[in-house]
Amino acid sequence: MPSYVAPVKDAQYILHDVLKVSESKTPGYDELDADFTNAILEEAGKLTSEVLAPLNVVGDKEGCRLENGVVYTPKGFKDAFEMVKEGGWTGLDMPEEFGGQNMPAVIGSAVGEFFSGANQAFTMYQGLTHGAASAILAHGTEEQKATYLPNMVSCEWTGTMNLTEPHCGTDLGLMRTKAEPQDDGSYKVSGQKIFISAGEHDMADNIIHLVLAKIPGGPEGIKGVSLFIVPKFMVNEDGSLGARNGVSVGNIEEKMGIHGNSTCVMNYDEATGYLLGDMHKGMRxxxxxxxxxxxxxxxxxxxxxxxxxxxxxxxxxxxxxxxxxxxxxxxxxxxxxxxxxxxxxxxxxxxxxxxxxxxxxxxxxxxxxxxxxxxxxxxxxxxxxxxxxxxxxxxxxxxxxxxxxxxxxxxxxxxxxxxxxxxxxxxxxxxxxxxxxNGVQALDLVGRKLATDGGKHVMAFFELVKSFCKEQGADEAMADFIEPLKTASKHLQSAGMFFMQNGMKNPNAALSGSYDFMHLFGHVCLGLMWGKMARASLDALANGTSDTAFHETKLATARYYMARRLPATAMHLARIESGADPVMALDAEAF
Amino acid sequence: MPSYVAPVKDAQYILHDVLKVSESKTPGYDELDADFTNAILEEAGKLTSEVLAPLNVVGDKEGCRLENGVVYTPKGFKDAFEMVKEGGWTGLDMPEEFGGQNMPAVIGSAVGEFFSGANQAFTMYQGLTHGAASAILAHGTEEQKATYLPNMVSCEWTGTMNLTEPHCGTDLGLMRTKAEPQDDGSYKVSGQKIFISAGEHDMADNIIHLVLAKIPGGPEGIKGVSLFIVPKFMVNEDGSLGARNGVSVGNIEEKMGIHGNSTCVMNYDEATGYLLGDMHKGMRxxxxxxxxxxxxxxxxxxxxxxxxxxxxxxxxxxxxxxxxxxxxxxxxxxxxxxxxxxxxxxxxxxxxxxxxxxxxxxxxxxxxxxxxxxxxxxxxxxxxxxxxxxxxxxxxxxxxxxxxxxxxxxxxxxxxxxxxxxxxxxxxxxxxxxxxxNGVQALDLVGRKLATDGGKHVMAFFELVKSFCKEQGADEAMADFIEPLKTASKHLQSAGMFFMQNGMKNPNAALSGSYDFMHLFGHVCLGLMWGKMARASLDALANGTSDTAFHETKLATARYYMARRLPATAMHLARIESGADPVMALDAEAF
CATH class of the missing domain: 1.20.140.10 (Butyryl-CoA Dehydrogenase, subunit A, domain 3)
Structure with a gap:
């Protein structure tokens, strides 16, 4: 059976040697000294390695089981979920007023990697709850926050996100699920949602579904979509659970992987829902x-x-x-x-x-x-x-x-x-x-994000790489890292330039290269990270660290990335610069 | 459920427009006119699309089942296997004297793609039999051929190949399976083999195992390995089946895929075996x-x-x-x-x-x-x-x-x-x-095949690409294809040169780039193929083909490969030329 050891030391290195989090002025970062983060990471490492990792294979083999409307998670999941809740891991970066610990996202992310590494299918139950709670935190009324957040932060109740329908995934404007307004201000939600991770299971007292639906008479397409809170069990005014709502699991999918997570078809049949955020602004x-x-x-x-x-x-x-x-x-x-x-x-x-x-x-x-x-x-x-x-x-x-x-x-x-x-x-x-x-990510990147605020942010990124290269270029010890990074960054800028020059005339000239651009961008980001790690390790060695082997290994690994992975950027640029013609030449019928 | 349509038209195009098989002087090729090959491919297409493809999902879902030493194949496999045998598909390119049709390998390959495309797990039963029969054909005595081949060519009996043991896969020199010589010239084979595809199943009357084993007292390592024929049931002199031999299935593996094929642990317990080919020359x-x-x-x-x-x-x-x-x-x-x-x-x-x-x-x-x-x-x-x-x-x-x-x-x-x-x-x-x-393939390519016969064959390949480029370079219509192919081919030659200049001093300088070299080589081969297809389609258009859409699609697809895939060769070359240092820098303990 495979094993898992949380990479605590490496996370500590990034937090302190590279990002130097405790020197940051961001509120909460002053608490993140090396001892404190080490204690958290060690504790998370223990739980994930010893409790969650052994359940990974169990979850894969056993999967989830639907019986009479109840989904049973694999053996051991429930007990492990209790341990995760008891350890306070579910509310690490959530506000204290709702039972969280208000830690920065950076520590939540470091811990989150360990959880996912040990058992992705298991961790999704709390991950989706966290996402749903964040949406309520950002867009909910005070009453909604008070009603749902304390139990979601503790994962006594879990959450889901309901977007996809059988005929629409990426193109949510085609959505058919309806929300009819009621006299009391609530809505009756009806429709079918698919691919709902953690949509139904046996590890929480209640499940809070966030559901996208259309209010009849609203704008066509994506502009007429609103977001609703639809609890599995109604919540009484005193916080106790009431009647079962009109939401049920229709089926669970047999999937290629993440068998331990229940991927559900959810049926909404005049389920009571509450508008979350503004009407028709559900996408936001x-x-x-x-x-x-x-x-x-x-x-x-x-x-x-x-x-x-x-x-x-x-x-x-x-x-x-x-x-x-x-x-x-x-x-x-x-x-x-x-x-x-x-x-x-x-x-x-x-x-x-x-x-x-x-x-x-x-x-x-x-x-x-x-x-x-x-x-x-x-x-x-x-x-x-x-x-x-x-x-x-x-x-x-x-x-x-x-x-x-x-x-x-x-x-x-x-x-x-x-x-x-x-x-x-x-x-x-x-x-x-x-x-x-990921194709949609590439579209989002090239079709939307590049041009946001007049291209200000991508220019800022280029500037960031450029100033790092300039700053470090004088140090000969950094030459192995800076030269390849410069080249890769030039490729990225050339690609951006190509899109600017050709994309206005023909959007397909940009979109045909979007996937390559995403990867080219990714390599530049990892190149930058390796440049920063090289800097941090050279400094550590210069400062007489006792852990020379660790830092020399970092430098060798940085050299590897530069020499063996960064050459991909030239290939991506060549593909991008071949433009739309090779990609779009054929009529659909010619395929 | 997915569907499959055998790509008959495309195979015909390659056979006749590109390779012009019926113009070849190779014995048997004169029969391969377009009508004849079309009839075969159409028939194979029908069988594979209508019979084998629908069983693909069945095989995946149901898998094989071991019960009391018997392996049951998925529902429908047995009937389909009968149809394949009745159609004569199992002996297409086998000699007539053993019941085959003696067709060239090129037609066997064209048909073989359809079988694998429709149902890989199913097709492996006959594929392994074909391989085992080929080995007997090449190395067997006349008696061995007469005893085994007729039933193997017809797939009444199937075959297997037994190499891997729990502690050795690639490094077969570590093998422990023993073959003790007996007075009657036979051997007693004992040991355990794993990952034996089609090792046991319910679709054939007998299974002929080809087993690698060591004769005690022979040379150490890989030089002391011999190959044996070990039938599941002994074959009497009159060809009828006799007693069960000392070979049995210990387990079948649960795998990621090809569930319809039984992957067996095979136990040999003083099983009677017959030497195939020369003693200690089993690897050959x-x-x-x-x-x-x-x-x-x-x-x-x-x-x-x-x-x-x-x-x-x-x-x-x-x-x-x-x-x-x-x-x-x-x-x-x-x-x-x-x-x-x-x-x-x-x-x-x-x-x-x-x-x-x-x-x-x-x-x-x-x-x-x-x-x-x-x-x-x-x-x-x-x-x-x-x-x-x-x-x-x-x-x-x-x-x-x-x-x-x-x-x-x-x-x-x-x-x-x-x-x-x-x-x-x-x-x-x-x-x-x-x-x-595939890492072993790359090692075989760079560590062995490049230098075979003093590098004669790789030079011949370079020459072949070069002469094609020279011959076609004069035609402006071919420029889109020839220029990128030339560049890619130069990258391949530079990589070969790098190995020559550095590999003698340090073999790791070549082996660190072996995987990239294999891919670089592959792209040049596909580039050459697309060059040849472009030529064939330009000719067809010039000759007034009625199927202009087909050939124009070929040209557009060729342009795509040149513009969007061949740029990978420069990346592979850069990786190769970075040499051994980035790859080998770390001590094993530093990982």
């Missing part, structure tokens, strides 16, 4: 959840890659097969361990350099979120908004690819379910799809 | 199977990609979601079909250009095999030997990636088993692993 309210969810999904890409890598590494060190061509390394054994072979190294280094770069990227993203929310910094808000599709699309695509590489290290055993490597790829696969398929 | 005999099997696996990569693409295309044309940014295409509907969106096009064109290029590559490879076997052409033999790891490694990696792209077109539905797209990726995944994991 839903995007509070979606943006947070996208960052969470980005982290899932990293998390599955990390756990798959950990197990590939164990196997590569244990499994004896063949001999080192440059000389026997294990003369007393019948063969050398796999890790002596260059092609196994290539695979492991691809994984390692991705994981550590992605961890820095997600935690940097979380500091931008904190800066936006806690400092009201509009630039930080604009930047994280620009980076969200990159984080989601690039990290989940790459994260999936890394799980495939990790599985490959196992040879035939990687294909056998008993060894657990298949589950990592099957679970990781969903992250490329949900919360906006 | 096994490689007769392996090389054939590797080409078959390459084709599986293409086949799964093709069927996944077909279904992605249907969905992209049917599913209404969003609007074409350049203007509404389906004004009467609530939205436009997915296929209007550039990023969906990118995905479909990636798939289409891969499939058609890969089909040309595999069929070209099959003509080289025919040339080697039927004409005794040593150059053709050397070239296909060089290309085998490229075919296997590149086409299965890319084929898998394409199934992932196809699945992505379905959005959330791609993740739900009901829609069948997940199965294509899960089934395709094994092809990157079995018959030598």
């Amino acid at each position: 309210a839903m995007f509070t959840m979606m943006n947070e969810a996208r960052l969470g999904v980005a982290m899932q890409g990293l998390a599955q890659s990390e756990v798959a890598y950990q197990n590939a590494l164990i196997y590569a060190k244990d499994r004896l097969q063949g001999r080192d061509v440059t000389g026997v390394k294990n003369p007393d054994g019948p063969a050398d361990p796999l890790i002596v072979h260059p092609d196994i190294r290539r695979s492991l280094m691809d994984q390692k350099s991705f994981n550590e770069g992605a961890r820095a990227f997600t935690l940097w993203g979380a500091t931008l979120l904190d800066d936006a929310h806690r400092n009201g910094d509009k630039d930080a808000d604009g930047l994280i908004s620009l980076l969200t599709p990159v984080l989601k699309g690039f990290l989940t695509d790459e994260g999936y690819d890394m799980t495939v590489l990790a599985q490959q290290v196992y040879g035939g055993h990687g294909y056998i379910e008993e060894w657990g490597m298949s589950q990592f790829t099957r679970d990781a696969r969903i992250a490329m799809i949900y919360e906006g398929a | 005999a096994m490689f007769t199977m392996m090389n054939e099997a590797r080409l078959g696996v390459a084709m599986q990569g293409l086949a799964q990609s093709e069927v996944a693409y077909q279904n992605a295309l249907i969905y992209a044309k049917d599913r209404l979601q969003g609007r074409d940014v350049t203007g509404v295409k389906n004004p009467d509907g609530p939205a436009d079909p997915l296929i209007v969106h550039p990023d969906i096009r990118r995905s479909l064109m990636d798939q289409k250009s891969f499939n058609e290029g890969a089909r040309a590559f595999t069929l070209w490879g099959a003509t080289l095999l025919d040339d080697a076997h039927r004409n005794g052409d040593k150059d053709a033999d050397g070239l296909i030997s060089l290309l085998t790891p490229v075919l296997k490694g590149f086409l299965t990696d890319e084929g898998y990636d394409m199934t992932v792209l196809a699945q992505q077109v379905y959005g959330g539905h791609g993740y739900i088993e009901e829609w069948g797209m997940s199965q294509f990726t899960r089934d395709a995944r094994i092809a990157m692993i079995y018959e030598g994991a």
